[in-house]
Amino acid sequence: MQKSKFSWANIYLVCVFIFLYLPIFYLIFYSFNAGETMNSFTGFSLHHFSELFSDTHLVIILLNTFLLAFLSALIATFIGIFGALFIYYLKRRSHRNTLLSLNNILIVSPDVTIGASFLILFITLGTLFSGFSLGFWTVLLAHISFSVPIVVLMILPKLQEMNDSMITAGYDLGANERQILKNIILPYLSPGIIAGYFMAFTYSLDDFAVTFFVTGNGFTTLSVEIYSRARRGVSLEINALSTLVFLFALVLVVGYYYISKDNQGRSKKKKRGVLR
Amino acid sequence: MKKYNTLLAVPYFMWLIFFVLAPVLLVVGYSFFDQNGHFTLANYAEYFSSGKYLLMTFNSVWYALLITVITLVISYPTAYFLTKLKHKDLWLLLIILPTWINLLLKAYAFIGIFGVHGGLNSFLGFFGILPKQLLFTDFSFLVVAVYIQLPFMIIPLLNALDELPASFIAASKDLGASATQTFFKVVFPLSLNGVKSGVQAVFIPSLSLFMLTRLIGGNRVITLGTAIEEHFMVTQNWGKGATIGVVLILAMIVVMIFTGEKKVGGKK
Amino acid sequence: MKKPIISFRNVVKSYDDDVPVLKKVSFDIEEGKFYTLLGPSGCGKTTILRMIAGFSEPTAGDIYFEGKRINNVPANKRQVNTVFQDYALFPHMNVFENIAFGLKIKKTPKEEIAVKVKEALRLVQLAGYEKRGISEMSGGQRQRVAIARAIVNEPKILLLDEPLSALDHKLRLNMQYELRELQQRLGITFIFVTHDQEEALAMSDEIFVLNNGNIVQSGTPVDIYDEPINHYVADFIGESNIVDGIMIKDNLVKFAGKEFKCVDEGMRPNEPVEVVIRPEDLDLTSIEAGKLKVKVETQLFRGVHYEIVCHDEMENEWIVHSTKKAQVGREIGLDFDPEDIHVMRFNESEAEFDARLESYDD
Numbered sequence: 001m002q003k004s005k006f007s008w009a010n011i012y013l014v015c016v017f018i019f020l021y022l023p024i025f026y027l028i029f030y031s032f033n034a035g036e037t038m039n040s041f042t043g044f045s046l047h048h049f050s051e052l053f054s055d056t057h058l059v060i061i062l063l064n065t066f067l068l069a070f071l072s073a074l075i076a077t078f079i080g081i082f083g084a085l086f087i088y089y090l091k092r093r094s095h096r097n098t099l100l101s102l103n104n105i106l107i108v109s110p111d112v113t114i115g116a117s118f119l120i121l122f123i124t125l126g127t128l129f130s131g132f133s134l135g136f137w138t139v140l141l142a143h144i145s146f147s148v149p150i151v152v153l154m155i156l157p158k159l160q161e162m163n164d165s166m167i168t169a170g171y172d173l174g175a176n177e178r179q180i181l182k183n184i185i186l187p188y189l190s191p192g193i194i195a196g197y198f199m200a201f202t203y204s205l206d207d208f209a210v211t212f213f214v215t216g217n218g219f220t221t222l223s224v225e226i227y228s229r230a231r232r233g234v235s236l237e238i239n240a241l242s243t244l245v246f247l248f249a250l251v252l253v254v255g256y257y258y259i260s261k262d263n264q265g266r267s268k269k270k271k272r273g274v275l276r
Numbered sequence: 277m278k279k280y281n282t283l284l285a286v287p288y289f290m291w292l293i294f295f296v297l298a299p300v301l302l303v304v305g306y307s308f309f310d311q312n313g314h315f316t317l318a319n320y321a322e323y324f325s326s327g328k329y330l331l332m333t334f335n336s337v338w339y340a341l342l343i344t345v346i347t348l349v350i351s352y353p354t355a356y357f358l359t360k361l362k363h364k365d366l367w368l369l370l371i372i373l374p375t376w377i378n379l380l381l382k383a384y385a386f387i388g389i390f391g392v393h394g395g396l397n398s399f400l401g402f403f404g405i406l407p408k409q410l411l412f413t414d415f416s417f418l419v420v421a422v423y424i425q426l427p428f429m430i431i432p433l434l435n436a437l438d439e440l441p442a443s444f445i446a447a448s449k450d451l452g453a454s455a456t457q458t459f460f461k462v463v464f465p466l467s468l469n470g471v472k473s474g475v476q477a478v479f480i481p482s483l484s485l486f487m488l489t490r491l492i493g494g495n496r497v498i499t500l501g502t503a504i505e506e507h508f509m510v511t512q513n514w515g516k517g518a519t520i521g522v523v524l525i526l527a528m529i530v531v532m533i534f535t536g537e538k539k540v541g542g543k544k
Numbered sequence: 545m546k547k548p549i550i551s552f553r554n555v556v557k558s559y560d561d562d563v564p565v566l567k568k569v570s571f572d573i574e575e576g577k578f579y580t581l582l583g584p585s586g587c588g589k590t591t592i593l594r595m596i597a598g599f600s601e602p603t604a605g606d607i608y609f610e611g612k613r614i615n616n617v618p619a620n621k622r623q624v625n626t627v628f629q630d631y632a633l634f635p636h637m638n639v640f641e642n643i644a645f646g647l648k649i650k651k652t653p654k655e656e657i658a659v660k661v662k663e664a665l666r667l668v669q670l671a672g673y674e675k676r677g678i679s680e681m682s683g684g685q686r687q688r689v690a691i692a693r694a695i696v697n698e699p700k701i702l703l704l705d706e707p708l709s710a711l712d713h714k715l716r717l718n719m720q721y722e723l724r725e726l727q728q729r730l731g732i733t734f735i736f737v738t739h740d741q742e743e744a745l746a747m748s749d750e751i752f753v754l755n756n757g758n759i760v761q762s763g764t765p766v767d768i769y770d771e772p773i774n775h776y777v778a779d780f781i782g783e784s785n786i787v788d789g790i791m792i793k794d795n796l797v798k799f800a801g802k803e804f805k806c807v808d809e810g811m812r813p814n815e816p817v818e819v820v821i822r823p824e825d826l827d828l829t830s831i832e833a834g835k836l837k838v839k840v841e842t843q844l845f846r847g848v849h850y851e852i853v854c855h856d857e858m859e860n861e862w863i864v865h866s867t868k869k870a871q872v873g874r875e876i877g878l879d880f881d882p883e884d885i886h887v888m889r890f891n892e893s894e895a896e897f898d899a900r901l902e903s904y905d906d
Contacts, residue, residue, distance in 0.1 A: 013358065020371070027381065038394060039398070082285045083285060089281055108532060110481060110524050112484040113484070116521050117521065119508060120299065120303060120514065124302060141295070206375075206376070208379060212505075212509075223378055226378065226380040226384060234388060238381070242384075249376035443629075444634060446632065447633075451620075451645050461645070466635070
């Protein structure tokens with residue numbers, strides 16, 4: 001069926017992809033501009049990159065952002081694994097559905113609402129316990145919180161796919177609960193767990209609205225920093241940053257692709273037979 | 277498995293209580309207090325009687341609706357054509373990639389493109405169109421919002437269309453339906469679940485894109501999201517902010533009910 | 545011979561420059577008969593079905609429908625309907641809407657649709673199920689809906705792609721009767737694809753046995769069962785004892801170290817051949833009365849008969865289906881008639897095979 005190279009469908013797709021990528025390449029293109037604006041390209045230069053690397057304030061923010069993403073994803077993954085297991089092993093279907101709905105509240109809520117409600121929560125906690133103030137810890141808690149339900153949702157399908165007789169076989173062969181969890185269930189879930197961690201990591205990197213509400217004066221993430229700089233106008237240092245972010249995203253996406261491909265390989269076999 | 281599991285699930289329940297239930301209750305609670313900490317219904321009374329808030333609500337819903345409809349119209353053919361291509365995984369990857377770039381960087385790109393001397397104006401200049409202010413207009417706000425939401429609409433549609441067994445299409449043709457009839461009677465009805473999840477993924481976040489209204493809309497397009505941000509971060513009137521938060525939560529519930537997944541038979 | 549409704553002439557099908565899945569296939573299909581395409585998966589049977597339905601085009605060769613070439617006629621313009629392996633019932637429509645789909649496309653008047661759907665449901669014994677959702681139906685019921693959805697369009701040919709494979713054994717046997725009856729009542733051509741030889745033997749007027757993209761043998765179930773053309777067919781259709789032998793001369797064949805009278809002719813003297821004897825044609829007897837002396841190795845009770853596995857002195861294995869019981873470890877005799885022996889030549893084509901049989905059959 002692949003006879004025609006030229007078709008309206010392909011032209012349409014090309015247009016959509018141009019729309020999707022033009023702004024990104026526009027940013028990247030001007031990061032190599034010798035001039036100071038995104039309006040005219042006056043010559044090739046890497047000086048915005050050197051500017052970026054010598055901007056210690058920004059580099060620290062960058063490191064903070066990654067540390068935050070790393071930690072919040074890690075903790076959220078741990079909480080999420082056992083949350084998913086608990087939901088899966090609930091006997092009553094209605095209980096399971098209730099818990100799942102509660103789990104999904106933070107996924108479907110608008111992020112401004114999440115940010116505002118967390119702000120209220122932290123301020124309330126602040127009035128109860130002195131010494132509790134907005135900063136790294138509140139941002140970390142917030143990021144863990146909105147990542148947990150994503151991890152749960154990435155792991156649950158894997159659990160549902162799991163063959164229960166595998167666990168029965170484990171008991172039959174004399175394993176105790178801890179051994180079954182460690183040697184059978186967790187290894188089986190690992191593709192889902194890795195995917196969940198990945199998602200949590202990127203949600204944390206990408207978040208702006210929630211962080212914006214719960215971060216104090218002392219702590220900033222990349223998103224918040226870009227927001228405040230962008231409000232002040234164009235600075236090609238941000239373009240240089242974009243170029244790096246794009247390359248990093250490219251690496252991450254390719255990594256994620258291989259993990260999910262590994263996942264799919266197993267589930268694809270179960271697709272129903274199609275007349276061929 | 278039971279006891280062991282319950283013990284390990286304790287952090288998960290702490291999370292549920294402290295970070296899901298408590299914040300929702302706090303928002304609802306705060307919406308009943310004024311700035312001096314007295315119980316009041318004035319926040320709601322003002323919200324539903326003042327033209328300013330009602331207009332803002334209408335605006336938010338209207339823009340979110342526009343954004344959702346435009347993304348859907350662009351995305352459906354995209355997803356449909358993509359399912360016909362070889363190397364679908366690779367194309368899906370290319371759709372996903374832009375979502376991994378910080379939203380603010382993408383918004384920032386449009387500041388450059390839409391600027392008076394920016395990319396789009398110089399492009400239009402070739403056709404003799406004089407440069408004009410594109411930034412801080414409704415148009416620019418819509419374009420950027422659609423741009424940001426596009427992948428989140430395409431992905432669920434692509435999944436739904438891709439899951440459609442090829443034998444359904446074969447059966448439809450076998451029974452005499454043309455390609456167009458097959459599309460409208462079989463393909464589209466069976467992809468409705470994808471449409472619903474796409475609408476869910478786009479409509480609710482579109483209600484609260486406050487950073488875009490600030491950066492691109494130039495405060496011209498005031499939405500509920502912007503109002504919450506203003507009440508919490510600028511005017512410090514948390515009661516009013518919380519009231520709008522409650523309205524947003526209700527809007528979300530309404531959308532979830534309307535787009536809730538009805539089980540289409542046959543699938544397990 | 546009647547005018548064929550479907551003719552394949554040297555049809556080749558290959559995907560992406562691979563080894564062709566169909567290698568120069570030619571055959572005719574007559575109106576009003578029940579045909580079965582029989583073979584293991586990957587033999588090309590479903591490819592033939594898809595080309596008749598119009599889901600794929602031949603790479604080379606021609607397909608004719610009532611004498612007109614239809615290579616490029618799309619599926620929705622053919623008077624052919626299909627019952628799919630996974631039924632492909634539309635999950636967003638109820639039983640009535642599924643069955644009415646084809647009629648609605650053809651802009652049939654509403655009252656007529658109602659009448660026709662009702663009749664189709666009655667034919668598949670699902671009267672009154674109009675309003676049911678597809679997900680509320682059992683596998684067997686879905687199967688019937690799929691058949692009703694196809695026949696309501698009054699096709700000239702009904703194609704069935706392994707439709708019974710998802711059903712349990714008992715339901716499958718029932719459906720075999722029903723399909724056969726339905727075909728005779730409607731009087732249209734059925735082309736049934738399966739890998740199950742029992743299904744093929746039970747239902748068909750005519751069977752095409754396929755292997756590796758070729759039709760190896762075609763004929764009535766009795767012909768194919770009694771006179772398989774080669775080792776492959778003999779083995780695929782029913783259980784067989786196949787041993788090497790030598791055709792001494794017409795009506796005399798040597799195997800298991802002895803010479804036996806048979807009814808086969810037309811081979812070269814002393815030609816190496818293969819000999820087939822069906823397990824039910826072998827009788828247990830005493831060593832003295834038997835034509836072969838064998839030792840009983842194992843015995844299984846199969847309900848209607850005992851399945852007894854023996855070995856002769858040349859280490860050939862003989863499977864016997866007998867209502868009599870044997871004793872494991874004992875030596876016994878096996879008896880059979882000259883007509884029970886079927887001799888097969890190596891690499892004989894179907895045309896040569898038919899010609900040779902013709903020469904001495906009457």
